[in-house]
Amino acid sequence: MFRNFTNKLSGWLKTAASPRNLALLAPMALALLLSACGGDGHPRDTLNPAGDGAEVSAWFYWLYLILDSVIFAIVVSALVVAIVKFSKKDGDDTLPPQSHGNMKLEVIWTVIPTIIVVILGVITIGGVFKLSEKPAEEQKVIEIDVTGKQWWWEFDYRNEKISTANEMHVEEGTQVALHLTSADVIHAFWVPRISGKRDATPGRSYPLYFKATQAGEFIGQCAELCGASHARMGIKMMVHPVKGPDSYDNWVKSQKTVAAAPQTALQKAGKKVFETKGCASCHTIRGVKELTQRSRTTGPDLTHVGSRTTIAALALTNNVENLAKWVKNPQAVKEAALMTNLNLSDADSKAVAEYLFSLK
Amino acid sequence: MSAKLHDIEVLQAPEPHMHFERPGKTGLVDWLTTVDHKKIGVLYWLAGTFFLLCGGLEALLFRIQLAVPDNDFMGGETFNGMVTMHATTMVFLAIMPMTAGFANFLVPLVIGARDVAFPRLNAWSYWTFLAGALVINASFVFGGAPAAGWTGYAPLTGAQYGGSGIDFWWAGLALLSASSMAASVNFIVTILNMRAPGMTLLRVPVIGWMMLVIQFLLALSFPPVTVGLILLGFDRMFGSNFYNVSMGGDPHLWQHLFWLFGHPEVYVLILPAMGIVSEILPVFSRRPLFGQTAVIFSGIFIGFVGFGVWAHHMFTTGMGPVADAAFAATTAIIAIPTGVKIFNWLGTLWGGKLTFPTPMLFAVAFIPIFTMGGLSGLMHAAAPLDLQQHDSYFVVAHFHYVLVGGALMGLFAGSYFYFPKVTGRMMNDTLGKLHFWLFVAGMNITFFPQHILGNQGMPRRIYTYPADAQWDFYNMLGTVGVVVMTIATLIYVYNVIVSYKKGEIAGRDPWDAATLEWLTDSPPKMQNFDFTPIVLSERPVWDHKYTEGMEIIAPEKAEAFHMPSYSWKPMISSCFVTLLVVGLLLNTFNPGNWLWAISAVAAVGVVGSVYAWVSEPV
Numbered sequence: 001m002f003r004n005f006t007n008k009l010s011g012w013l014k015t016a017a018s019p020r021n022l023a024l025l026a027p028m029a030l031a032l033l034l035s036a037c038g039g040d041g042h043p044r045d046t047l048n049p050a051g052d053g054a055e056v057s058a059w060f061y062w063l064y065l066i067l068d069s070v071i072f073a074i075v076v077s078a079l080v081v082a083i084v085k086f087s088k089k090d091g092d093d094t095l096p097p098q099s100h101g102n103m104k105l106e107v108i109w110t111v112i113p114t115i116i117v118v119i120l121g122v123i124t125i126g127g128v129f130k131l132s133e134k135p136a137e138e139q140k141v142i143e144i145d146v147t148g149k150q151w152w153w154e155f156d157y158r159n160e161k162i163s164t165a166n167e168m169h170v171e172e173g174t175q176v177a178l179h180l181t182s183a184d185v186i187h188a189f190w191v192p193r194i195s196g197k198r199d200a201t202p203g204r205s206y207p208l209y210f211k212a213t214q215a216g217e218f219i220g221q222c223a224e225l226c227g228a229s230h231a232r233m234g235i236k237m238m239v240h241p242v243k244g245p246d247s248y249d250n251w252v253k254s255q256k257t258v259a260a261a262p263q264t265a266l267q268k269a270g271k272k273v274f275e276t277k278g279c280a281s282c283h284t285i286r287g288v289k290e291l292t293q294r295s296r297t298t299g300p301d302l303t304h305v306g307s308r309t310t311i312a313a314l315a316l317t318n319n320v321e322n323l324a325k326w327v328k329n330p331q332a333v334k335e336a337a338l339m340t341n342l343n344l345s346d347a348d349s350k351a352v353a354e355y356l357f358s359l360k
Numbered sequence: 361m362s363a364k365l366h367d368i369e370v371l372q373a374p375e376p377h378m379h380f381e382r383p384g385k386t387g388l389v390d391w392l393t394t395v396d397h398k399k400i401g402v403l404y405w406l407a408g409t410f411f412l413l414c415g416g417l418e419a420l421l422f423r424i425q426l427a428v429p430d431n432d433f434m435g436g437e438t439f440n441g442m443v444t445m446h447a448t449t450m451v452f453l454a455i456m457p458m459t460a461g462f463a464n465f466l467v468p469l470v471i472g473a474r475d476v477a478f479p480r481l482n483a484w485s486y487w488t489f490l491a492g493a494l495v496i497n498a499s500f501v502f503g504g505a506p507a508a509g510w511t512g513y514a515p516l517t518g519a520q521y522g523g524s525g526i527d528f529w530w531a532g533l534a535l536l537s538a539s540s541m542a543a544s545v546n547f548i549v550t551i552l553n554m555r556a557p558g559m560t561l562l563r564v565p566v567i568g569w570m571m572l573v574i575q576f577l578l579a580l581s582f583p584p585v586t587v588g589l590i591l592l593g594f595d596r597m598f599g600s601n602f603y604n605v606s607m608g609g610d611p612h613l614w615q616h617l618f619w620l621f622g623h624p625e626v627y628v629l630i631l632p633a634m635g636i637v638s639e640i641l642p643v644f645s646r647r648p649l650f651g652q653t654a655v656i657f658s659g660i661f662i663g664f665v666g667f668g669v670w671a672h673h674m675f676t677t678g679m680g681p682v683a684d685a686a687f688a689a690t691t692a693i694i695a696i697p698t699g700v701k702i703f704n705w706l707g708t709l710w711g712g713k714l715t716f717p718t719p720m721l722f723a724v725a726f727i728p729i730f731t732m733g734g735l736s737g738l739m740h741a742a743a744p745l746d747l748q749q750h751d752s753y754f755v756v757a758h759f760h761y762v763l764v765g766g767a768l769m770g771l772f773a774g775s776y777f778y779f780p781k782v783t784g785r786m787m788n789d790t791l792g793k794l795h796f797w798l799f800v801a802g803m804n805i806t807f808f809p810q811h812i813l814g815n816q817g818m819p820r821r822i823y824t825y826p827a828d829a830q831w832d833f834y835n836m837l838g839t840v841g842v843v844v845m846t847i848a849t850l851i852y853v854y855n856v857i858v859s860y861k862k863g864e865i866a867g868r869d870p871w872d873a874a875t876l877e878w879l880t881d882s883p884p885k886m887q888n889f890d891f892t893p894i895v896l897s898e899r900p901v902w903d904h905k906y907t908e909g910m911e912i913i914a915p916e917k918a919e920a921f922h923m924p925s926y927s928w929k930p931m932i933s934s935c936f937v938t939l940l941v942v943g944l945l946l947n948t949f950n951p952g953n954w955l956w957a958i959s960a961v962a963a964v965g966v967v968g969s970v971y972a973w974v975s976e977p978v
Contacts, residue, residue, distance in 0.1 A: 042817075043828065046814075057747055060745035061748070072732065086710065087713075101654065124743060186516070197750060199676050223751045224676075228435070
């Protein structure tokens with residue numbers, strides 16, 4: 001039975017799956033390779049740039065993809081032709097010529113790649129310096145101190161003096177300078193459609209410069225393994241248009257105000273929970289309670305938390321139910337989350353969620 | 361030009377030689393006390409294959425987690441442990457030991473020697489490697505696997521963030537590093553000093569050369585990472601602050617020490633596979649390796665330049681444009697010698713008379729698949745592009761093309777090719793071909809789409825992803841591919857077992873090959889060769905068979921040589937070294953108590969066993 005099977009298999013492998021036949025499949029694989037590389041409106045497509053940093057990277061991608069495809073095509077064609085042409089024929093027992101090499105060919109396939117590498121090197125170095133250019137002094141620059149924390153992002157706007165979490169707001173066409181650091185382990189800031197990534201390293205501050213070229217929302221996340229919930233450390237970048245009700249300036253104006261006062265009884269109860277049950281020892285709400293010192297475990301500024309579209313670094317959509325779920329048991333939403341589980345009652349969770357969501 | 365002048369079988373010593381048999385043991389004790397490079401090679405290879413299955417199982421588990429979005433098959437910490445152990449296992453416990461298996465078994469044979477220069481040190485390397493492997497895997501039982509990635513970036517590995525798994529990880533790696541450094545010295549001495557008469561350096565087969573190059577890489581690259589690991593151990597055990605930022609430490613110190621090792625390490629993984637492919641292609645093309653000297657020198661060149669490229673792993677850290685530009689340039693240079701190798705392999709096939717038994721299939725498929733990995737690597741050299749691809753699935757695709765399609769497939773090719781020499785029996789070719797086609801299909805199904813996932817912005821090492829990221833299809837495909845690779849690998853293991861028991865008898869030279877290892881019996885006798893062959897060309901066995909006036913000659917007078925005896929000392933010494941490390945680990949978990957005594961006793965044991973070793977008559 002088994003022998004029968006192996007015999008059949010052996011026959012099939014000899015004919016259908018012979019290297020000669022399958023070698024002919026290689027060009028098809030190459031075509032597939034090329035066709036698979038185009039973007040198709042994917043939310044985080046690095047090849048559909050919406051920022052100047054991503055544009056430079058994408059330009060290099062296409063340059064290298066074309067070059068790589070040509071080289072790959074040459075290697076595969078040579079291999080296919082060699083397999084088809086030089087497979088041993090049945091009954092041919094003569095030896096092929098026993099040549100040991102060819103100096104001319106060696107020189108050719110050393111020198112030509114060297115020339116290509118030198119050209120590529122010059123272009124690449126140009127790109128490196130272009131990406132690290134400091135923004136000119138006279139233009140408007142949005143400067144943001146970015147602090148990676150397990151497992152969320154803190155964004156402090158240097159000039160505007162506002163602090164937000166996980167959702168970064170910038171202006172279309174305006175130069176942005178991020179100054180990245182970390183409060184604990186190494187993280188990496190990555191919004192693929194806007195720019196390449198940059199590490200957020202504890203004890204150091206490294207810049208990342210970019211301009212967003214399109215208004216809209218762009219998703220990204222931490223790209224350096226940073227512990228249990230590394231996968232749940234999202235970033236949303238909101239690029240505002242320069243003019244109109246949704247402009248960046250309007251957003252800044254709304255964020256600069258102190259927190260709204262609670263209106264309903266439930267919201268008032270929620271404020272009380274915030275003040276008395278321990279939330280305020282890690283969170284700032286401007287106008288209610290402000291922390292004077294920050295540490296690794298300091299949580300996000302909640303002054304305008306209700307205006308955010310997501311909470312817990314994009315782990316949940318922002319609404320009252322999700323806020324209640326999160327404050328009730330953070331670790332159930334996000335593994336090993338550093339936010340303390342205060343053992344709030346259902347009523348307290350609901351109240352504080354109502355209050356927080358009202359902080360538009 | 362076609363008829364054979366001689367058969368390998370007729371070659372005999374002119375008169376009976378004298379050698380002093382090793383007073384051997386039998387059974388298990390024989391394996392524990394052996395100093396025979398061939399047996400140690402087999403041990404390495406078996407351990408490597410075992411850990412290959414372990415690493416594969418780990419991959420299978422986390423691929424199940426990633427198959428669908430928002431999956432809860434395993435949590436983040438478990439997942440991080442799985443990817444960390446998968447990579448650590450595959451790099452240090454599967455590919456490196458399988459390579460060491462080939463190095464041990466083949467190097468003395470291809471250079472016409474009777475054993476390595478320091479046979480007992482060789483045994484010590486093996487037992488210390490095995491101890492390191494066990495220590496790392498013991499983390500699963502004692503408090504969970506290390507979960508900081510195989511790159512172990514500080515400060516995630518620090519006492520504040522990393523669990524007890526990190527202790528097993530650094531201690532185990534330190535043992536592996538000691539093992540590799542001892543082995544590298546051993547093989548450098550062997551290859552440089554113990555070649556058969558007439559075997560000039562450029563007559564050493566490519567596999568011998570690549571093994572020599574990687575021994576230099578090991579000897580020079582393991583010290584930096586060992587320093588890094590010891591600093592990490594100090595931070596964790598004694599509260600030092602080498603990587604602790606709040607006390608003035610520097611996490612980038614680790615990255616530099618690690619990659620100063622880590623990049624040469626990738627050449628340690630790939631160069632032996634290139635050596636194996638360079639042996640196999642000529643045999644089944646029935647002609648010499650095209651441009652053998654060019655292939656050898658490009659390997660040496662890769663080894664040198666490999667030490668000057670490490671910071672291309674750190675483009676996103678913000679080193680500044682000057683460093684980025686310098687490392688981008690050096691990295692791109694590696695493409696040149698790599699290209700030279702690829703073109704010479706093509707040149708070998710071109711004009712040959714090709715046949716395609718399983719080893720040749722793997723060796724031929726190695727060329728385009730490795731080329732693919734090399735070309736995506738060229739992309740990473742472009743720093744502005746690497747800012748997108750770094751730590752994304754594009755990089756995952758890249759290094760799996762190089763390490764699975766390259767290193768591992770090269771080792772598979774070598775396993776099929778040298779199995780008859782090691783065991784005296786052929787591997788089943790039908791099962792081999794089934795293994796080949798399934799494996800190649802599985803690896804491309806898994807890893808090709810990962811290029812696209814990377815372009816679509818999927819970071820590596822995330823344990824889950826939301827459905828609206830639209831990464832689900834290629835991830836499901838990746839999981840299917842891993843299942844296919846798993847089936848292929850199990851077929852391979854089955855083939856090894858069945859062929860070992862019932863395979864066709866191979867004879868000395870089943871492939872009509874060219875180099876010295878095929879001159880001797882399969883499996884080779886203890887002393888490898890009945891007489892010391894005198895080498896007249898770079899293809900001594902081929903020229904002996906096919907070329908008038910190039911017969912391998914035996915010395916006129918019978919030789920007397922001495923083979924070293926079995927010894928318990930290497931293994932005992934390894935055990936004490938391991939105990940020393942285990943004592944440190946135990947103390948980390950229960951600081952300040954009598955557990956220090958274990959390490960103290962072990963330290964005395966290390967000195968004692970080495971003393972006994974040195975004074976042992978050989």
